[in-house]
Amino acid sequence: xxxxxxSSRYLVKRTGEKVFLECVQDMDHENMFWYRQDPGLxxxxxxxxxxxxxxxxxxxxxxxxxxxxxxxxxxxxxxSASTNQTSMYLCASSLWGGEAVEAFFGQGTRLxxx
Amino acid sequence: xxKITQTQPGMFVQEKExxxxxxxxxxxxxxYGLFWYKQPSSGEMIFLIYQGSYDQQNATExxxxxxxxxxxxxxxxxxxxxxxxxxxxxxxxxxxxxxGGGNKLTFGTGTQLKVEL
Numbered sequence: 001x002x003x004x005x006x007s008s009r010y011l012v013k014r015t016g017e018k019v020f021l022e023c024v025q026d027m028d029h030e031n032m033f034w035y036r037q038d039p040g041l042x043x044x045x046x047x048x049x050x051x052x053x054x055x056x057x058x059x060x061x062x063x064x065x066x067x068x069x070x071x072x073x074x075x076x077x078x079x080s081a082s083t084n085q086t087s088m089y090l091c092a093s094s095l096w097g098g099e100a101v102e103a104f105f106g107q108g109t110r111l112x113x114x
Numbered sequence: 115x116x117k118i119t120q121t122q123p124g125m126f127v128q129e130k131e132x133x134x135x136x137x138x139x140x141x142x143x144x145x146y147g148l149f150w151y152k153q154p155s156s157g158e159m160i161f162l163i164y165q166g167s168y169d170q171q172n173a174t175e176x177x178x179x180x181x182x183x184x185x186x187x188x189x190x191x192x193x194x195x196x197x198x199x200x201x202x203x204x205x206x207x208x209x210x211x212x213x214g215g216g217n218k219l220t221f222g223t224g225t226q227l228k229v230e231l
Contacts, residue, residue, distance in 0.1 A: 031217055040123070042205060042223035050216035058218070090159070096217065101209065102149060103219055105159035 003027070006091050006106035013113050019078040021109050023091030030096035032074035033103065034058075034066065036087040043090060049074055050096060081113045117141065118206050118222035125227050127196045134181070135191040135225045137206030147209040148189040150180065153224075154202040162204075165189055196229045203227075 007022035025032065031050050035043040035058075045058030047066040055066050063085060067075045074093075078085055088110050092103040119138045127133040139148065150162040165173045165180045173180040181190040193200055206222045 031219075033219055035221070040223065042120075043207075043221035045218065045220055048216060048218060054216070056212055056216050056218070059220070088157075092159075092219070094217070094219070101147070101217065102161040102164060103159075103207075104161075108157055 004091055004093050004104050004106040006089075006109050008109050009107060011109055011111045013078075013081050013111065015082060015113055017078075017081050017113075019081045019111070019113075021076040021078075021089055021091075021111070023074045023076070023093075023106055024072055025074075025093040025104070026072065027093060027095075027104065028071065029093035029104075030071070031094045031101075031103075032068065033092040033094075034064075034074065034076045035090045035092065036060070036085075037090055037108070038087050046076065083113050085111065086113045087111060117220045118208050120206055120222035120225050122225045123223070125225055127193075127227065127229055129198060129229055129231055130195055132192060132194045133196055133227065135193070135204050135206075135227065137189045137191065137222060139187050139189060139206075139208050141187075141208060141210050143210040145211065148180070148182070149207040149209070149219075150178070150189075150191045151205045151207060151221075152200075152202045153205065159205075163191070193227075198229050198231070201227060201229045 033048040034046045049055045049068040065077045091106040094103040146167045148165045152160045163175045179192045
């Protein structure tokens, strides 16, 4: 059974804290993605990575950074958490290229910054 | 500019009726892919159907079909014979290449579908 696992389902952090959201996939996928999901705004792409140590900015990278040291793990980092980063964060992975390369999603992390 | 546009925030459909969820997209990449995902209230993202930009025929998967009109840049999802379990949020998404070599996957804002008795 294919799996994308996010380290936490719920997280509460204080303003100004450095926050790490971890994502691990066991499908040997090249692509990994981080999205945030907010009501009325859909899923917005923060960062994605298509190879170890490779990353590209998505549509809303400000205030975030990422790390991909190993193929199976993609971390999202909030350098200094702010209340406007309270959201649901979704990690996804997919194979590189080819047809019908659907993305598989983790269960999501609901982050609250207080 | 929005890459993926879903203009229907909410839709209602009667059980057993067909429903069409709209999606338009914008890309200059000649090779791209279009996806539809379902997100029930439990939160998981479920892949439904895929259409490649070079596919000549519309994709179908059981009760789901994708009405692909390339010239209009639209990729509407048609659900036939709606069931109560189809009540969920539906997202349209597009995969396109990037200059850096990656495959970017962009989503729309979603359509909340409610199936009624």
